[in-house]
Amino acid sequence: MGLNREQQLNVTLYFSVINNRVFGPFPDWMDKPQLDQKLENETVATLDAILSRYYIVDYVIIGGNVDIYFRDHPDEISKYTDFFNGVYGKLKEKYPNVKFGNWFSLNDIVNHYDNDIVSKLNQGDFVAYSYAPVDLVYYQNNGPDEEVKNLQKMIDLAKGKKIALIEVGWSTDKSVNGTIEDQMKFMKNVFDFYKKNQSQFEFLTWYRQYDRPVDTCYGSLNKESGSMFGNEIVLNNTASYLCGTGLIDVDKNPKPAWDELKRQIESSPNS
Incomplete structure (x- = not known):
C-alpha cells in the first residue's frame, strides 16, 4: 500500500x-x-x-x-x-x-x-468481471475475433450498472493454442471494445505483465477432486494459461502485445 x-x-x-x-x-x-x-x-x-x-x-x-x-x-x-x-x-x-x-x-x-x-x-455500485477466453478445460478454442464478442455480455448482464474488467488476458503458451500474434490481436480487440464503451466502464486491467514458469502456477491451484481443477488436463491447461498471459516472457523479452499495450495507453484520452 x-x-x-x-x-x-x-x-x-x-x-x-x-x-x-x-x-x-x-x-x-x-x-x-x-x-x-x-x-x-x-x-x-x-x-x-x-x-x-x-x-x-x-x-x-x-x-x-x-x-x-x-x-x-x-x-x-x-x-x-x-x-x-x-x-x-x-x-x-x-x-x-x-x-x-x-x-x-x-x-x-x-x-x-x-x-x-x-x-x-x-x-x-458496479459489477466486476474477469475474462479468460477459454473453454471448460481451459483451452483457447476460438480466435481473438470470436472471443471478444463475449465482452458485450458484461454490459448486458450488468443491467445499467457500470462494469470493471479486473482480469483479462490471452496466453501465448502453445499447449493451450496460444500465439503471440493472437495475444496482440486480442489485446487490440479488448481496447477497441473499451474505447467504444468507455462510459460503461469503471476500469480495465490486463491479467499479468510477466510470464512465470508453468510449475509455479500449477503449484498454486486447488487440486482437490471436488474442485474444477481435480482433472489433470484442466490443471495443466489452467497453469499454462495463467503463466503464459504475460506481456513479457520468462527471459524478459517483450512480446508484441507489450508494445500494443503501450500504444493503447498513449492513445487514450485519459493517459
Whole structure:
C-alpha cells in the first residue's frame, strides 16, 4: 500500500469473503464463520480499519467469482445478499466515494450458459468481471475475433450498472493454442471494445505483465477432486494459461502485445 501511495496510484481491494468455490479462506481466529450478523460486523470492522488508514483504496470487491460458488450453493444466495447489503450500507455511509461490488467470471458464465446469476448478485455500485477466453478445460478454442464478442455480455448482464474488467488476458503458451500474434490481436480487440464503451466502464486491467514458469502456477491451484481443477488436463491447461498471459516472457523479452499495450495507453484520452 505504501508504495502505491508514493506513486499516487489508487488500489482495488479484493476482500475475498467468497473466492471461487471457497467460502473464505478466513484467519484462524475467526474459527468457522457463517453468513450471519457476526461475520457482517467483523467484515465491516475490518474494512473500516483498512479504508480509514488507506485513502488510496477506491474500489472494494467483497466476493470473487461468486457465480462459481453460488452455482454449487444456490440456497445461500439470499443469505449472501443480506450480508452484502448490510456491509455495504454501513460502509457506504462512512465512505461515500468508495465503490463496492462483486466479481464474476465471464468465461464461466458463458461456458455454463448461466446468465441469470449476475442479476441475483449484482448488489453494490458496479459489477466486476474477469475474462479468460477459454473453454471448460481451459483451452483457447476460438480466435481473438470470436472471443471478444463475449465482452458485450458484461454490459448486458450488468443491467445499467457500470462494469470493471479486473482480469483479462490471452496466453501465448502453445499447449493451450496460444500465439503471440493472437495475444496482440486480442489485446487490440479488448481496447477497441473499451474505447467504444468507455462510459460503461469503471476500469480495465490486463491479467499479468510477466510470464512465470508453468510449475509455479500449477503449484498454486486447488487440486482437490471436488474442485474444477481435480482433472489433470484442466490443471495443466489452467497453469499454462495463467503463466503464459504475460506481456513479457520468462527471459524478459517483450512480446508484441507489450508494445500494443503501450500504444493503447498513449492513445487514450485519459493517459
